[in-house]
Amino acid sequence: MNVLKYLNVKPEPTDTGTDIRAGLLSRAEEARSRGNFVASALLFEHIAEMESNPASALHQSARMYIEATDFTRAEQLLLRVAQAEPHNAEAYLDLAQLSFHQSRLDEAEFFYERALALRPEWHEAKAGLLRVGETRTEQLRRERLARKETALSFAQYEEKENLLGSRDKRVDPSLFKKGWNELHHDHGPAFVFTHSGNNAKTEWGNGATLRGIEALRGYLVSDVPMASLRIYMDGDVIHDAPLIEAPQRFERSNPNIRKWAYNAWIDFTNLPRGWHEFIFCAFGADGEAHEGRTWRREHMIVADPLPAEFATESDTVVPPFEPGTSGSLVERINARPSIVHKASPHSFPGKIDTVAVLRSDQLGDTAVSAAAFLHLRQILPDARLVGLMSSASAELSRSYGVFDEIIELDFPEDQAQRQRVMDFDAQEALIDRLKPYNFDVAIDFVVNGTSKRLVAMTGAPVTMGFGNDDSKTFAMDIVTNDPLSNNDITHHSVRMMMLVKSLELWMKSDTRIVRREDIGREELAAFGIAPNERYVLIHSGSRITFTRWQHYVALAKQVIAELGVKVVFMADDDSVRDQFAEEEGAGRLIYLARKLPFDQFDALISFASVFVGNDSGPKHLAALRGAPVVSLHSSRISWIEWGQEQTGVVISRQVPCAGCGLHHDPEECAQDVACMKYIRLAEVFREVRALFEAGAPNDQVVAAISPA
Structure with a gap:
């Protein structure tokens, strides 16, 4: 490799060797200060090529490769240094630490001992040798424990079989706790897409579809350090x-295997519609390119953004920016204010003015759907219901008095093909005919059959029905089985009604406030809270630690200072307790970092004037009891699904990667958990103040918001 060309270093012909070396050294140190360790390592290597004694420059290069986690190349260079300078104790120490980092304990021990032989009193080498011994002991302990755990589970399994002669076949070995060897395996190089559009049926075909501002997410698995990712669309870098x-x-x-994650926020709003070729290309230290390992090709559809009135409450739908807005897309999204959602039992994502109802099969099917159709009219008294019916069921459908209009489908059953058929011209004519209706919802009542192929032709942004092989917005699978014949054991009409009832609950759930009559405010006396004293409860914990909001301490102090009210601060441990020494000493804050009896815990939550917390179990308990809740919601899952419904507000952020579902591997976020990081203290305090100053005692609040 021509390192000078790679790093865009162009020495003048008149430069002396000393000038070139000085220039390279300056660039190497600059690259190191910027964190560009691979470039720095390459420059130090080139300096070594220019010197009669290259050991010092090679040593610097090796340390840069260690910073870049290219341990293989670092080790090669360190061994060259040790060979050139056998008395270089620091080279042996670096080799020891490198070997230890890769769990090669025998080699680490050898190199630490070599370093100590050269510098007998070197504390760092002594400490490293001690760590090797401790680690070896711990590894042996874990291996023995893992073998013991695995053997114990299977021994219990076998023991029961031996004792009883035959084991109960319902006992499932997959539920046994696994040992280390079962949990761990070798990973090879890979390029993994975790999100590249949503599958949709569009006018260009069925495939991964991108709309408006989207996130393309994924990661590479590699034992070679990777630096950056470039995404091309039809040859242009996006x-x-x-x-x-x-x-x-x-x-x-x-030990060198790592993930290298990306989360690319890209605005497709003004890009050409239709199919496009995307190439994802990662650049690493080795400069090699392998399809499926460092680059991947994908074909995706760019389609129109969703209608402006649809899914306005979704955190994934990022509104477009005005032309000329300054800053990168990431900066502009993160600079926007958080979204405050009022707690509500309503979760349907838009308006329902016009509904397409599909029942394209036989007379009997339509007859058993009557109760469902009548209930649909009952829950949508003002909507325009348009029935798309087969000729066999059109007249019966009209007789119900439910539909504003019936469209008879030319969709006959072909005996030879054993399904309903519709030719190209008829399908295009149907699409053209349905377009002016601007349907908000399409509901397909056919459980099995080709009717589902017609749903996309309605153009409705919300589609409902059975089965999800055609990417419905709301898909149901209802399976019942007779244990002997395997036939269904529920009425067909039940399925139809369940579909309509689902829409009804989607429009407004049946959630409610449930208070306990067997506990009262006297439970609070144990915490020094007077019978009529108001307080704000802040629950700072969360089982999923990376979704915890980072400003609870500052919020507690601001609540005490500006609202003049006591704060109950619940934490997982005492790690931030010393920050409240003044407030706790003055009796303005109660710090709880222990597990409480459930009745006390329930009472503290139930009678709080305001509850503040992450999306967690205590948040849901507070809403269930009717306490006004400020919930700080990570967009990893939908606030619409997991936000409280009864009281208060949910604060979240609109980010293109909302819905990532990350749990055990938060590093894959690759946007620094922006959905929590940029919920600002001022935004949260504003909502806490508003709920606190609403001011009604809890029993009045409950009376005001309980369903009739």
């Missing part, structure tokens, strides 16, 4: 950014 290093958990044998 994204170029660093990759984020993440651990590859449960790797068995290769």
Whole structure:
């Protein structure tokens, strides 16, 4: 490799060797200060090529490769240094630490001992040798424990079989706790897409579809350090950014294996519609390109953004920016204010003015759907219901008096093909005929059959029906089985009514406030809270730790200072307690970092004037009891699904990667958990103040918001 060309270093012909070396050294140190360790390492290597004694420059290069986690190349260079300078104790120490980092304990021990032989009193080498011994002991302990756990589970399994002669076949070995060897395996190089559009049926075909501002997410698995990812659309670069290093958990044998994650926020709003070729290309230290390992090709559809009035409450739908807005797309999204959602039992994502109802099969099918059709009219008294019916059921459908209009489908059953058929011209004519209706919802009542192929032709942004092989918005699978014949054991009409009831609950759930009559405010006396004293409860914990909001301490102090009210601060441990020494000493804050009896815990939550917390179990309990709740919701899952329905507000952020579902591998976020990081203290305090100053005692609040 021509390092000078790679790093865009162009020495003048008149430059002396000393000038070139000085220039390279300056660039190497500059690259190191910027964190560009691969470039720095390459420059130090080139300096070494220019010197008669290259050991010092090679040593610097090796340390840069260690910073870049290219341990293989670092080790090669350190061994060259040790060979050139056998008395270089620091080279042996670096080799020891490198070997230890890769769990090669025998080699680490050898190199630490070599370093100590050269510098007998070197504390760092002594400490390293001690760590090797401790680690070896811990590894042996874990291996014995893992073998014991695995053997114990299977021994119990076998013992029961031996004792009883035949084991109960319902006992499932997959539920046994697994040992280390079962959990860990070898990972090879890979390029993994975790989100590249949503599958949709469009006018260009069925495939991964991108609308408006979207996130393309994924990661590479590699034992070679990766630096950046570039995404091309039809040959044009649409994204170029660093990759984020993440651990590859449960790797068995290769300590160099890492994940390199990306989360590319891209605005497709004004890009051409239709199919496009995308190439995802990662750049690493070795400069090699392998399809499926460092680059991937994908074909995706760019389609129109969703209608402006649809899914306005979704955190995934990022509104477009005005032309000329300054800053990168990421900066502009993160600069926007958080979204405050009023708690509500309503979760349907838009308006329902016009509904397409599909029942394209036989007379009997339509007859058993009558109760469902009548209930649909009952829950949508003002909507325009348009029935798309077969000729066999059109007249019966009209007789119900439910539909504003019936469209008879030319959709006959072909005996030879054993399904309903519709030719190209008829399908295009149907699409053209349905377009002016601007349906909000399409509901297909056919459980099995080709009717579902017609749903997309309605153009409705919300589609409902049975089965999800055609990417419905709301899909149901209802399976009942007779234990002997395997036939269904529920009425067909039940399925039809369940579909309509689902829409009814989607429009407004049956959630409610449930208070306990057997506990009262006297439970609060144990915490020094007077019978009529108001307080704000802040629950700072969360089972999923990376979704915890980071400003609870500052919020508690601001509540005390500006609202003049006591704060109950619940935490997982005492790690931030010393920050409240003044407030706790003055009796303005109660710090709780212990597990409480459930009745006390329930009472503290139930009678809080305001509850503040992450999306967690205590948040849901507070809403269930009727306490006004400020919920800080990570967009990893939908606030519409998991936000409280009864009281208060949910604060979240609109980000293109909402719905990532990350749990055990938060490093794959690759956007620094922006959905929590940019919920600002001022935004949260504003909502806490508003709920607190609403001011009604809890029993009045409950009376005001309980369903009639």
